[in-house]
Amino acid sequence: MAATAPADVLPDPCPTAADSSPPPPPTPEELVARAVAPVKAAFLRPPPVRDTPTNEESRASGAVPLEKKSKRQFRRERKQEQESVSRLCVAVGKTGKADACKYGASCRFSHDVDAYLAQKPADLEGTCPFTVLEQSCQYGLTCRFFGTHKDNHAPSENHEINPLSKDIQKLLWKTKYKFPRASAQIKHLGLKEVMKIKANATTDDKRADHDNPDVSCDMSGDDKTESLCSAPVNVDHDSSLCEEMDNLGGEPLVDNSVPCVGPRASKKSKVEGDEIHKNAAGSDSHDTKVYPEDPSLLNGLEVPSDSTSSCRVDLVTTPHLHEKKIIDFREKLYLAPLTTVGNLPFRRLCKTLGADITCGEMAMCTNLMQGQASEWALLRRHSSEDLFGVQICGAFPDTVARTVELVDNECSFDFIDINMGCPIDVVVNKGAGSSLLNKPMRIKGIVQASSAVTNRPLTVKVRTAFFEGRNRADSLVSDIYDWGASAITIHGRSRQQRYSKLADWDYINQCAQKAPDDLHVIGNGDIFSFTDWNRHVSGSSKISTCMIARGALIKPWIFTEIKEQRDWDITSDERLDILRDFVRFGLxxxxxxxxxxxxxxxxxxxxxxxxxxxxxxxxxxxxxxxxxxxxxxxxxxxxxxxxxxxxxxxxxxxxxxxxxxxxxxxxxxxxxxxxxxxxxxxxx
Incomplete structure (x- = not known):
């Protein structure tokens, strides 16, 4: 007979109520250790039960996108849209008169005002944003706040800067825009030419005088009304440089590899040089090239053997790095360039909440060089952005340098940032963004060539490395200032991390310790409160400031919190007011x-x-x-x-x-x- 187990070791078939009680809830410290937000128990609730909706219900709720359409469907829908009365002519909509369009019956938009008004949706609640500004609305009948319009308002004033001129766009389309400074510098550095530029641009085509700083989109006739340019084109290079660089054999405009030991050439020194060589025949004519005898006045330019060429040289005045305009980034609140969400209305909103520095969304160099209007829109600047930078991204020195020269000529900004940390696949696969971290010599070529073609400060944004555990940023900070950069932003994650795990601020501090005293080191990653800001900026004398990215997206009032040194328990009504301001700026x-x-x-x-x-x-x-x-x-x-x-x-x-x-x-x-x-x- 088998022995039975003792009674004290048999399982209890009926556990007591005390044994079945649920485990105690985790403490706030335990939740924080598990990266779970410690929300007070009074506000916790079970997760909402969401039934799987049908396709029709999902589309109605806006939860999922529609299925992909074929090209034939897109063409058919586009043709139907063009023929629809909802596409009212802009001139007709603005004036309300069917005969206001200069194209008449040949216009491809509708002129039927009655049909348009019959299908137009009802006006939205609120007041037209242009009426609030006591300006006339340029959208006329098509405005969704048409009922609030008044006739006694002044013409609307455009506070946005950096529009793309139609003439400049045409030059870019035809690859006839000239880049004398970038081409000369690329040739001097011996870098590979990847972008092909037409050597001779014909003068028969109508073109903008982008060499003349006093001329802004000189247009006449019908083209004038179609121009997107509403502000002067900001250019400063001499119209003679194109021929001048050919005669000089591509010598550098500025050689940043040698220190500046003497003053730059002035008009007085140039005149003295003219007097020294006044024995040359026709010294006052345009056919004589004159150089001063003092080599320090040549700015690194070599005098060609044939000093009596048929073109006069104006000494190049592009300053050395140490003579460029200096931006003090120290302890300024820097809103990071944010793809998609970092648009102009959002930047305006952040300015009202305390941001000091703003930077436009990343623009691809190749798209800017092709004159794509959608890409140029990323360079737009609002007048409230008093310290504004543009960010570009490219894979090769010649592409980036020419883009820098183009943007420097045509746009208004305070500094230009080159993105060498973008982790997006489509960017990395083209050799741009964070893939440049694997090519330090290409980084050197990009920075050297780009810094020589602009008078404005040049900054660089990188990640710690491409692959996790193979940090590379520390090897750049000691040299990148000598190459021509004024500041470097280090995102404390590798490309492989993307946005997972916490940013490595210990490594950012190590990089800052290796940086030259004149190089601004800007940290980036996980700034979400004023205590984060204080710990990273005040805790390291070598870090100039922090760039705020996702923290500003989740709570843009973080700039107010940092300036007021408090955690703002903002109410839902105050948050709705911030959203309302964004909508107003967006309209x-x-x-x-x-x-x-x-x-x-x-x-x-x-x-x-x-x-x-x-x-x-x-x-x-x-x-x-x-x-x-x-x-x-x-x-x-x-x-x-x-x-x-x-x-x-x-x-x-x-x-x-x-x-x-x-x-x-x-x-x-x-x-x-x-x-x-x-x-x-x-x-x-």
């Missing part, structure tokens, strides 16, 4: 007609896909919130705060409807940036 920028309203809505929804990650200060057990915390499911202190905390695209659409009215029939939206995309193995 001024993209337009108050139907197209402008829907464009504003699109970028508002893109931004809301970030703001939903914010957790109000009053709901947290531990303050401040960290950027890597995952928020649990919680409810706010009122319905609006709960709505703003939702991660559902349908709820973002509802917020947009509070500000811009109902969405059109068939409206869909899916955020462009998906956080989980950064963790996939195929992304490096």
């Amino acid at each position: 001024e920028h993209w337009g108050s007609d139907t197209k402008g309203v829907e464009t504003t809505r699109h970028f508002l929804l893109e931004w809301l896909s970030y703001t939903c990650r914010y957790i109000p200060v009053g709901l947290l057990d531990v303050v401040p919130q960290r950027l890597n915390w995952r928020p649990p499911s919680y409810c706010g202190r009122n319905d609006l705060e709960t709505l703003m905390a939702s991660d559902s695209a349908a709820d973002w659409v509802r917020i947009s409807e509070l500000l811009l009215g109902k969405v059109p029939e068939g409206f869909t939206f899916a955020p462009k940036h998906k956080s989980n995309a950064y963790d996939r193995a195929e992304n490096g």
Whole structure:
């Protein structure tokens, strides 16, 4: 007979109530250790149950995009749209008169005012943003706030700078825009020519006088009304440089590899040189090339053997790095250039909330050189941006240098930033962005060539490395100032990390210790509160400032918090007012007609896909919130705060409807940036 087990070791078939009690909830410290936001228990709630909707329900809620259309469908829909009465002629819409269009019956837009008004959606609630500014609305009948228009307003004033001139665009289309400074520098450095530029530009085609700083898009006749240029073209190079560089054999305009030991040439020294060589026949004519005897006045230019060429030389006045305009980045609040969401209205909003430095979205060099209007729109600047930079991205020294010269001629900005840290696959696969970290000699060529063609400061943005564990940024900071950069921004992650894990600020500090005293080192990564800012800026005397990126997307009032040194427990109504300001800026920028309203809505929804990650200060057990915390499911202190905390695209659409009215029939939206995309193995 088998022995039975003792009674004290048999399992209890009926556990007591005390044994079945749930485990105690985790403490705030335990939640923080697991990167979970410690929301107060009173505001926690079970995750909402969301049934899987059908395709029709999903499209109606704006949760998923439509299926991909064929090219034939796109062509058919575009033709139907062109023939629709909803595409009212701009001239007719502005004046309300069918005979206002100069093209008459040949115009491809509709002139039927009655038909347009019959199908036009009802006006939105609120007042036209141009009427608020006491200006006349340029959109006329097509404005979605047409009922609030008044006739006694002054013409609308454009506060945006850096438009793309039609004449400059045509030159870029035909590859006839000349780059004398960049070409000379590329040739001097012995760098490979990747971009092919036509050697001889014919003068028969109508072109802008981009060599004359006093001429801005000199247009006449019908083309004048089609020009996008509303501000003077900012150029400063001499019209004789094109022929001049050919005669000089491509010698450098500035040689940044040698220190500047003497003053640059002035008009007085040039005249003295003329007097020294006055024995040359016809010294006052345009056919005599004159050089001063003092070699220090040649600025690194070698005198060709034939000193009696048929063109006179104006001494090059591009300053050495140490003579360029200096921007003091120290402890200034720097809004990072942000793809898609860092548009002009968002930058205007951040300026009102305390940002000191703004930078435009990254623009690809190849697209700028091709005259793409959509890419040039990324260079637009608002008059409120008093310290503004443009950011470009390219793979080769000649491409980047020519783009720098082009932007330097045609745009107004305070500094130019070269992105060498972009992790996006389409950029990296072309040899640009963070892939340059594997090619330090190419970085040297890009910085040397680019810094020599502009008088404005040149900055560079990099990541720690391309591959995790193979840091490269520290090898750049000791040399990049000598190459011509005024500042370097270091994002404390590798390209392989994308945006996962925390930024490595210890390594950023190591890089800052190796940097020359005159080089500004700017840190970037995980700045989400004034305590983060204080720890990284005040804790290191070598770090000039911090660049704020995702922290500004999630809570743009972070600039106010840093300046006022407090954690702002902002209310939902105050957050809605900030969204309302963005909408107003968006309507001024993209337009108050139907197209402008829907464009504003699109970028508002893109931004809301970030703001939903914010957790109000009053709901947290531990303050401040960290950027890597995952928020649990919680409810706010009122319905609006709960709505703003939702991660559902349908709820973002509802917020947009509070500000811009109902969405059109068939409206869909899916955020462009998906956080989980950064963790996939195929992304490096």
